[in-house]
Amino acid sequence: MIGVFDSGLGGLTVVRELLAKIPQYKIIYFGDTARTPYGTKSAETVTKYALENTRFLLEKGAQVIVVACHTVSSTAMPVLKETFRKIPFFEVVTPSFKKALQLTRKKIIGLIGTRTTVESGIYQRLFHEADPEVKVVVNPAPLLVPLIEEGWLNKPETRRIVRKYLMPLKIKGIDTLILGCTHYPLIKKVIGEKAGKRVKLIDPSEEVAIEVAEFIEKSFPLKESLKVNGEPEIWVSDLTSNFEKLAQLFLKRRLRLNKVSL
Amino acid sequence: MIGVFDSGLGGLTVVRELLAKIPQYKIIYFGDTARTPYGTKSAETVTKYALENTRFLLEKGAQVIVVACHTVSSTAMPVLKETFRKIPFFEVVTPSFKKALQLTRKKIIGLIGTRTTVESGIYQRLFHEADPEVKVVVNPAPLLVPLIEEGWLNKPETRRIVRKYLMPLKIKGIDTLILGCTHYPLIKKVIGEKAGKRVKLIDPSEEVAIEVAEFIEKSFPLKESLKVNGEPEIWVSDLTSNFEKLAQLFLKRRLRLNKVSL
Numbered sequence: 001m002i003g004v005f006d007s008g009l010g011g012l013t014v015v016r017e018l019l020a021k022i023p024q025y026k027i028i029y030f031g032d033t034a035r036t037p038y039g040t041k042s043a044e045t046v047t048k049y050a051l052e053n054t055r056f057l058l059e060k061g062a063q064v065i066v067v068a069c070h071t072v073s074s075t076a077m078p079v080l081k082e083t084f085r086k087i088p089f090f091e092v093v094t095p096s097f098k099k100a101l102q103l104t105r106k107k108i109i110g111l112i113g114t115r116t117t118v119e120s121g122i123y124q125r126l127f128h129e130a131d132p133e134v135k136v137v138v139n140p141a142p143l144l145v146p147l148i149e150e151g152w153l154n155k156p157e158t159r160r161i162v163r164k165y166l167m168p169l170k171i172k173g174i175d176t177l178i179l180g181c182t183h184y185p186l187i188k189k190v191i192g193e194k195a196g197k198r199v200k201l202i203d204p205s206e207e208v209a210i211e212v213a214e215f216i217e218k219s220f221p222l223k224e225s226l227k228v229n230g231e232p233e234i235w236v237s238d239l240t241s242n243f244e245k246l247a248q249l250f251l252k253r254r255l256r257l258n259k260v261s262l
Numbered sequence: 263m264i265g266v267f268d269s270g271l272g273g274l275t276v277v278r279e280l281l282a283k284i285p286q287y288k289i290i291y292f293g294d295t296a297r298t299p300y301g302t303k304s305a306e307t308v309t310k311y312a313l314e315n316t317r318f319l320l321e322k323g324a325q326v327i328v329v330a331c332h333t334v335s336s337t338a339m340p341v342l343k344e345t346f347r348k349i350p351f352f353e354v355v356t357p358s359f360k361k362a363l364q365l366t367r368k369k370i371i372g373l374i375g376t377r378t379t380v381e382s383g384i385y386q387r388l389f390h391e392a393d394p395e396v397k398v399v400v401n402p403a404p405l406l407v408p409l410i411e412e413g414w415l416n417k418p419e420t421r422r423i424v425r426k427y428l429m430p431l432k433i434k435g436i437d438t439l440i441l442g443c444t445h446y447p448l449i450k451k452v453i454g455e456k457a458g459k460r461v462k463l464i465d466p467s468e469e470v471a472i473e474v475a476e477f478i479e480k481s482f483p484l485k486e487s488l489k490v491n492g493e494p495e496i497w498v499s500d501l502t503s504n505f506e507k508l509a510q511l512f513l514k515r516r517l518r519l520n521k522v523s524l
Contacts, residue, residue: 034307035297040411045296045500048523115504146408149302157423164419238307242377261310 001026002216003062005053008036009243010145010182011068012250014092015232017209018066024222027232028060031247032262034237037145039114039181043075046116050076052262054084056235063220066212067091070113070181070204074120088215095207096178097126103200104176107134110169110199112141112191113180123178137172141165141181148183149246154190162187163194170196178202186249235260263288264478265324267315270298271505272407272444273330274512276354277494279471280328286484289494290322293509294524296499299407301376301443305337308378312338314524316346318497325482328474329353332375332443332466336382350477357469358440359388365462366438369396372431372461374403375442385440399434403427403443410445411508416452424449425456432458440464448511497522 002025004015009031018027030053032038038046050072054065065087067073067080073091081089100109111123118140127134143161152158169177177199179185185203192201232255236243239259248254264287266277271293280289292315294300300308312334316327327349329335329342335353343351362371373385380402389396405423414420431439439461441447447465454463494517498505501521510516 034303036302040298040502040504041296041500042502116502142412143405143408143414146405150404152405157419157426160422161419238303240302240304240378242302 001028001061002064002066002212003028003030003057003060004066004068005030005032005057006069006182007031007038007049007071008033009236009246009250012247013182013185013205014066014068014208016251017205018212019232021209021213022216023229025216025220026230028057028062029232029234030056031234031236033239033243034261037114038069038071039116039145040142041116043116043120046071047076047079050080051083054080056260056262058084058087064088064090064212064216066208068182068205068208070117074117074122090208090212090215092182092204092208093122093126095211096180096202096204097123099202099207100176100178101127101130101134103202104134106173106175107131108172108174109134109136110172110174110177110195111136111138111180112144112165112169112177112184114145115140115142117180123180135172137169137174139165139168144187145181145183148186151245151249153187158187159190159194162190166191166194174199176200176202179204231255234258237262263290263323264326264328264474265290265292265316265319265322266328266330267292267294267319268331268444269293269300269311269333270295271498271508271512274509275444275447275467276328276330276470278513279467280474281494283471283475284478285491287478287482288492290319290324291494291496292318293496293498295501295505296523299376300331300333301378301407302404303378305378305382308333309338309341312342313345316342318522318524320346320349326350326352326474326478328470330444330467330470332379336379336384352470352474352477354444354466354470355384355388357473358442358464358466359385361464361469362438362440363389363392363396365464366396368435368437369393370434370436371396371398372436372439372457373398373400373442374406374427374431374439374446376407377402377404379442385442397434399431399436401427401430406449407443407445410448413507413511415449420449421452421456424452428453428456436461438462438464441466493517496520499524
């Protein structure tokens, strides 16, 4: 059983990718909608929440944990791995970093994300260690999450704000752009237009799903007879009609949400 | 000692008003920055948080509780009053409602606020009970909080989004507008411009401060010798450099923030 968690519902983009790749494996998702968002909060608070979310998924039977939240992936991984030593963890930063390194020609890579993700400096460190010539140009884009959660996916206001956030990155001549938040794939088209067609976009949800699918199929091979597609089990810490709408938006299908207080 | 709480730092606009009116009384503030915002969450979750926040302030010695959060004021007051029966509570909805009723000529009153505040229907109920002729025109304005928290107080994007939110209210001919969230006073000027100069704005922070000041001076008269201005004590459940900047923005002065985990 694969456990996936996020600060809210954005991580369902990862579930969608996993369902496309390995539909026969059981997925359990937890979205911390009662305390969302994480991206404006401190690394200390985010780490505390990440530990609680992981514990919940393990108690539910998860054998592998996928951190589908860029903010948690940027700040809490050492503590998570140290606390749950036997559990294989996947996160969204490393696969995005690897893919960007592989795609860039000019070695100028852009990153947009929440404030906490950008300020963690994790991408800057990873690229510097791998290739000191790579230049990382960053800009926190905190308004994109609320705009996406409002469903303003292609409104003029959203297009305008995306252009504003990308301007400093374009000026520096990026050729690759990391979408450093699981919400952003929903406005990939607008981001692509505003970034310019020569800029390659990295979607962390796709990248992490490739890694997870490979690991799962190798570590837990299924007998042919067991290959039956199941429904993912979705848990949230708060439930409103707007959260239900959002879940559908991210997952592109309707599913029952179960509520739990952590 | 007066206890004031809010989902985050917006409630400091109430503290500012109280300091202007009754500076000799000690104020303790709690901002739930670790779980902010409340306005997108369910009434059940908001009530749970409000109970915890009140308990914290009472343990710190508060004798009066001011709920400086529109979302809590709209959803959690019956449970709060039932749970802490001996404590005088003040909230931001009732004084705003009274003021609007007093100011309106055409009996068409506008309300913008968070989704949870608007959907609670509390204003609609209050006006209907007081005067069935009053028409309340509402529009949730969920993007204003993140825009204000970004410090985009007068950017073209903010002006444009404010205009968009107010358009349906203007069409219905409102002559009075309730700023149904403690963040909104910070963009009062933009809201005033977009609403039109004939529309009177109701600032809940001012209205609740008038009520609280009156009650406090009557119930706890101070001897002349005790009239010394003190500093308010500010507590938050999460601390980042951006939260520090925000606190200064709302309070218009610099103050140390103390962190506590609830």
